[in-house]
Amino acid sequence: MQCPVHILQVTFSPSGPYVQEERFHKGGAPLGLFGSSRDTVCRAHIDDPDAAMVLATSLRSLISRDLPDPARRPLLFFCIGTDRSTGDSLGPLTGTRLVSLGVDSCRVWGTLDDPVHAANLQVAIDRAHAAFRNPYIVAVDACLGRLENVGTITANRGPLRPGTGVSKTLPLVGHAHVTGIVNVGGYMEYMVLQNTRLYLVMRMAEIIGTALVSATRDFVEASVAFEMTQRIAAARWDSRS
Numbered sequence: 001m002q003c004p005v006h007i008l009q010v011t012f013s014p015s016g017p018y019v020q021e022e023r024f025h026k027g028g029a030p031l032g033l034f035g036s037s038r039d040t041v042c043r044a045h046i047d048d049p050d051a052a053m054v055l056a057t058s059l060r061s062l063i064s065r066d067l068p069d070p071a072r073r074p075l076l077f078f079c080i081g082t083d084r085s086t087g088d089s090l091g092p093l094t095g096t097r098l099v100s101l102g103v104d105s106c107r108v109w110g111t112l113d114d115p116v117h118a119a120n121l122q123v124a125i126d127r128a129h130a131a132f133r134n135p136y137i138v139a140v141d142a143c144l145g146r147l148e149n150v151g152t153i154t155a156n157r158g159p160l161r162p163g164t165g166v167s168k169t170l171p172l173v174g175h176a177h178v179t180g181i182v183n184v185g186g187y188m189e190y191m192v193l194q195n196t197r198l199y200l201v202m203r204m205a206e207i208i209g210t211a212l213v214s215a216t217r218d219f220v221e222a223s224v225a226f227e228m229t230q231r232i233a234a235a236r237w238d239s240r241s
Helices: 051-066 087-100 121-131 189-194 198-240
Strands: 005-013 016-024 030-034 040-045 075-079 136-145 152-157 176-184
Touching: 040 051, 051 136, 051 152, 051 176, 051 198, 075 087, 075 121, 075 198, 087 136, 087 176, 087 189, 087 198, 136 189, 136 198, 152 198, 176 189, 176 198
Parallel strands: 075 136, 136 176
Antiparallel strands: 005 016, 005 136, 016 030, 040 152, 152 176
């Protein structure tokens, strides 16, 4: 068995570059693309007609393992990025897509109307934890990578680590995360993000949004039902006192 060769690659997210790793056998066959958590569970390309279904299946399995009792942990979505740059807009486009598909806006942090980015990320995280007790967070972000991987969406276990590549002190985000490779990295990255095709980013946001809704519907419904039960019980208790 050949030993894999590890190649570290600095890629860029809306919050700054972070490291992705590709592992190759010496013969050149790729073993897989790993996100910032180095624990990718699935990858799919936007040209695959089954991309949303493939991502949804993997995300549902991942979240099921993380949430044995989903009713007691509200599930939130952190869609990171800014609409001031085409490539950076994957997060807010996905957040807006989630809301349009019926996800309660209070569970979606980061939309075109109210984006979450490096400047307000910590504030958004603090507010989310103040509003929800022990939430389970799925983060969404864009990145740059190799030419052959542009258009690829990855689902990853563990938190997103924004800003690692430039030694930024930014908080980890999420218990699972989804990234989309929107363009090529390695040279003039911020200009590349500005010149990313809007169609590519919108198509990614559509697929990610659809996959997330399909993957998390049962978890969100269980959480909402539990919260409603708790409110009804509290109201009855107050009426008796």
